[in-house]
Amino acid sequence: MAAKKAAEGAKQEDGKYKHTVDLPKTSFGLRANSVMREPELQKLWEENQVLKRVSERNTGATFTLHDGPPYANGDLHMGHALNKVLKDIINRQLLQNHKVSFIPGWDCHGLPIELKVLKSMDKATLNALTPIKLRQKAAKFAKVTVNAQMNSFKRIGIWADWDSPYLTLSPEYEAAQLEVFGQMVMRGYIYRGRKPVHWSPSSRTALAEAELEYSENHVSKSIYAAFKVTSPSSSGLLDEFLPNVCLAIWTTTPWTIPANAAVAVNPELSYAVVELQSVLESESTSGGKQQKLGSILSSGIEKPFIIVASDLVSVLESKWGVKLVIRKSFPGSVLEHCRYLHPVNGNECSVVIGGDYITTESGTGLVHTAPGHGQEDYLTGLKYGLPIVSPVDDEGNFTAEAGQFSGLSVLGAGNAAVVKYLDEHVSLILEEPYKHKYPYDWRSKEPTIFRATEQWFASVDGFRDAALDAIKRVTWVPSQGENRIVNMISGRSDWCISRQRTWGVPIPVFYHVDTQEPLITEETIEHIKAIVSDKGSDAWWYMKTEELLPDKYRDKASEYRKGTDTMDVWFDSGSSWAAVSAKRDGLNFPADVYLEGSDQHRGWFQSSLLTSIATKQERLHIPVLLPTVLYWTKTV
Template sequence: MEAASCCRVFSTQRCRFPLRRLSAPPWPQPFCTESSGGLVTPSASKRRSRGPVMAAKKAAEGEKQEDGKYKHTVDLPKTTFGLRANSVQREPELQKLWDDNQVLKRVSERNTGTAFVLHDGPPYANGDLHMGHALNKILKDFINRYKLLQNHKVSFVPGWDCHGLPIELKGKFIFLKSMDKETLSALTPIKLRQKAAKFAKATVDAQMKSFKRYGVWADWDNPYLTLSPEYEAAQVFCLLSAFTEYGNDINNLLQNKSHFVCLSILLFQLEVFGQMVMKGYIYRGRKPVHWSPSSRTALAEAELEYSENHISRSIYAAFKITNPSKSGMLDDFFPNVSLVIWTTTPWTIPANAAVAVNPKLIYAVAEVQSVFESESTSGGKQRKVGNILSSEKGKLFVIVASDLITTLESKWGVKLVVHKSFPGSALEHCRYAHPVNSNECSVILGGDYITTESGTGLVHTAPGHGQEDYITGLKYGLPIISPVDDEGNFTAEAGQFGGLSVLGAGNAAVVKYLDEQYSLILEEPYKHKYPYDWRSKEPTIFRATEQWFASVDGFRDAAMDAIRRVTWVPSQAQNRIVAMTSSRSDWCISRQRTWGVPIPVFYHVDSQEPLITEETIEHIKAIVLKKGSDAWWYMTTEELLPDRYRDKASEYRKGTDTMDVWFDSGSSWAAVLAKRDGLNFPADIYLEGSDQHRGWFQSSLLTSIATTGKAPYSSVITHGFVLDEKGFKMSKSIGNVVDPEKIIVGGKNHREEPGYGADVLRLWVSSVDYTTDVLIGPQILRQMSDMYRKLRGTMRFLLSNLHDWKPDNSVPYNDLPKIDKYALFHLETVMTSMKDSYESYQFYKVYQILQRFATVGLSNFYLDVAKDRLYVGGRVSFTRKSCQTVLMAHLLYLVRAISPIMPHLAEDVWQNLPFQYTLQDGSLANFVFDLKWPEKNEEWLSAPKDDVDFLGVILELRSEVNKILENARTGKLIGSSLDAKVYLHTESSDTVLKLKELSSASNDADALHRLFITSQVDILPILNEEITSSVPYTGKFSNPRTGVIWIGVTRADGAKCERCWNYTQDVGSFHDHPTLCVRCYGVIELQTQPAAAAVS
């Protein structure tokens, strides 16, 4: 680590200027001749815009400036670092510089600290990147680059999720475009997998290129793909598992690295699966799962989107009781009494197996009287009253929850007269006629999911079409009926409804049939939250099918305990994943798709009993190691079975299901973290969007807990979604999509869509509180661009005023003026605050600190008052050297502080450094990331508190003085602030002493008139009417420390120095230079001395 003290930190060696230049960009080279106007720092005071620097600058540019006699004596700033970034061209040059010199690899290997691992959550390889991708990867890069500065060994392995339905559909679409109808049948699983793989790899290449352009540092040569990860650490397990069968072929595998590497993550995924099988966590069962008719596959919860505006056909239906309870409580109403249910899925009624009640609720038998209307309108939506209410078949008694009587009267448009009440438990074992077939079904007792918040308090139960129905059905041994096929159509088992779509014509047909059978009481549209397939954007259904599941109950407690040991950012994220994990059902891990990792299972042809053992799994892994995962699809069952099963191969068939893509990505810790050299398991950090609590965070947790007993991460950071600058979700149809690529390189119309470069995009990422949803748009980007420009201007000022810097110019800390010690004190406190913000991953605080310090506080005060001693104080003067000492400290600190967020700007600054910088080990820091975060400098923090506090008050006083100076300028009393004299008066004797000390400062840098940038400051011992009446512009400043200070402004005394433009009484004292002040005369005399004399 480099030392931090300014008298020790500047281990520099003079070199031929410039250092290690890249190809020169088309900006003007010498700063003193640039025609962009203004001073180096973008926030330079208007009061200085007419000062001697501008005059000399104009003279240097050939403009008339009096006689220009002393223009060559002004030490103007010089740098090759352009004010305009030209980022669209410059950034790729800097990225090439990093790549050509393997900076990331070299720095990480050189660092002596512990390994730091941020495990990359794999994005889908199925399209162009969007702002969410940019936010995610740039946040990760902030952390990795900061950890490099903290001396950690960082290896960031990028990943991609290459399996799943979206990629399969893209591959299929590409394939179909090139086919005619006659060759359509050629779309075999192998060909489809080949097309999907080709599409995924092409997408990975495109996305990787974009991520690189964002300035993201990663091991791009060795990413992990769920179809082809590149990790040599996989050798250990893979070779051991394959050694027996392949023997000498191992050498061939090692030589064919690309083939070997492409299989490792698949093998480790199979390893995770195999371990869970052996531990009894994997089972096959017929259970209701989320099913997508549009995709014809089961879906996990993480593959669903919930529409808030879905409209269902909800119905109230009466199921007639055929066998009342043995207690006789319903005898008075039999046979005209019915159970009334409410459902939003009428299509599930053919699969009805029971009606469930809550044993704790009170139910009533109510007589239906006074039917008010046959049709009504509610909220503008048509409601249909069923035939049962308009029939004249005698009395109708209904059983509903007592608390819902009033609600149902209003809803149905009837009068309900209660005859009897009883608890739900009394209804158990009552029998009713199935509304669609001739079966007789029972009333059963359900759980707390049966409430009186909606419906009737009685729940139509179809164990084949609902999770709660399934659980209740198991308790009573109910049949699991699901007469629906893969495409969402009724099967022949549904009788007259066979072939109809359950979400369309089939649903309507069931409702019509119920009405014809005098079962329908009311039908009405119902708007509610409903699950949709996240890719096809079509509604899903619950459907019982044979699937493979991971039994979460087997390790739920261990998972909950692990969650509590993980650090969650933000902290409330823990509550979210706790709720999801504690309540989740068993994980359906099988998918009915072609593109994915096959589930290595065989089924007995007759019994359908699955064959999956440690032996069969190890055998399949060995085959995949040698031939790839496609072998499952083109090899025969006999070839895939271990030797001892081959004589019975005709009795088995291989399965066609693939694993859930969340099992793919959720196993990445096994293939990446646990098996690759230089990486840690568990990872230090997982960082993804908040939607991954039910996705990757959870799938990784479950697979890791099931196989290793611990979480795969120590900390988890989540970010929100990116919205437009008005807070709306981005949509192509609305036209509010912000494209990260256009932010960087610009759109077709560069005036309307300018290219800002990657660092402006990264600066935006740092500016937002990513733990919530964040906003972006043209106005916000313009603000970021302005901030970037100001920061670049500050860095340019620092560089340009160090063009003649030598290490032996450094002034020891104890000899520095108070104002310079004050600047270093604040620099150290600012760096401490930024370090704390980086450590807590609160990058928006880093941005705020930079904004306040580097582009406001530093520029508007210290750099502003520094110009006088830098430009006209004399090249070898003590005050200029002390100022350069402080500027050097700021440059070395700020370039490191901004490097994680704006690495291109930081590197551009470093490549324009006008000297070489030597590290403590004697090596040269050729790149900015050769540096380390500076150690805390206690010496800089040792400045006397009284001095620091008083100078802080002086800065506040300065702001008030500036307001009065501005009034004087507006009133034409003065032009620039150097035309003014400031008077101060206070009754505080202590304040008077301190002000006089500053006004007569021996080193000149601490003088009040230098801090105010005026020609004179007088401290008045008394304040009377004669004085106040003669001072045209006045004001007051009040502070608890100083009391009230009276401020007055008049024209400065004396004559104006032609060189520095300060007014003094001594101008005209030198016959050879009659227009110079004493200070400027001394500078001129020193410059005209022979070099040897000057040095001495």
């Protein structure tokens, strides 16, 4: 009891001078108490519309930071947070004297959302699925995800016009996108052609460069093979080596050999006929490197002769483990117009052609050319009128056109079967694994192939110079961003904008049922744009052809069918300047700032640039500028 009284006395003693100290009084809580305070602050910001009220009160110029749309296919991650916080910092700083409008956006179409929806269904539902049902489910999923992401952005404290976001699935946005597409059609920048594109067997659709990611650890089955010469050129330099002389090629895609149409050589390089003599004793020929000496090296041919680039003789001698003796040297031009047996079908229809892009950095200096399976091969094929053969279906399997390989996966059993066939028919020199950089589908994470199909393209060549000129007039922060995008635009081939999927904005084209000729005119595009503006793009799937055609063509509706391709989602998001900045009141067009991660130099920055320049420039290539300032940040 005495201890208790002593403690009470000490407590009174401690507080007896309180009244002599004049301390400040505040209602500010000593604890964060975020569980209670965060919702209260968010409610305060939303109810008082802080961004709008402060912006309206300011007397300075209008400022627009155009929001690049995140994908509506999952919860937010740190990249989303970094992106929006950086934008919010800029907008808040400028609130000191500018009228700021920040319209948040979402990318809502495309394969990632379609795959999420498909994976959520059981087998019975999938079997009963129609395009319109899939689209309805995809739209519902996207809207739910947008709402979830929006609430998360609000919790972070981002100031934006959350009541009026832009969604790429909204009818008004889709109509604006079709307007951009139509203007590019009328300017002659959109065309349909059969050429090799990046194709994803796992997703069964064409892909653009921005939809690829490159694996540094991909291992291919590379081979050196020999194609037998049957008819040398008119010079007669090879006559003495017949009938045992072959052209040596190297490839990391043996599955493309059934589509071989030519072998390309550089006319300016030096080539040599080498005789294969004794096998060298080395680790490379004893299995130490997991290599396999091919049939041609053990065929028993008395004097097998191989043609390779002169500069590579010593390298190949070491790699093949065979003594190579040079018998004759000559320029590559001597080889042009030689004929050889096709390595698979045995026809004497293949020819040696010239190609100044060929070097001696790797391979043999002779390039197996299949115009249906490579960009350089395709361009070379056009120059020489070569056939564009591509015996591969949507799933990445050989078609009947590939003969005995029909039905086999080109990235699996088909590839191995081609190598085995070459070995059995005395055409294989060497087989070895080759680790290199290889394109993968960024969604399925599976390898892609180059495959020639009928697709819709935007001809970047038609407005490349204007785009490069516009890039110079943009302030890039940091400055090296300019070099990055210049290099990408300078070397870009035509943009493949068609996708073989259901969830997206349709390419508004009709095909004649007999000739397959496309019908796409200013009248048809305008008519479909008006329908989409009113009903949304679902109308393309549920309305009949005669309803989708304008009056001018309606009496011929039975002669046409509507196409099923949709647009690349980069075309969707790349049209946001037209659907948002150029349409909504209180926004600047061009926008003042675009701010995204560095990966968008090949994505949204680029698609926005290309669609803007292709539609807004005058015929004399007078560019309309994109943002006056363009920031990029390190991707998280």
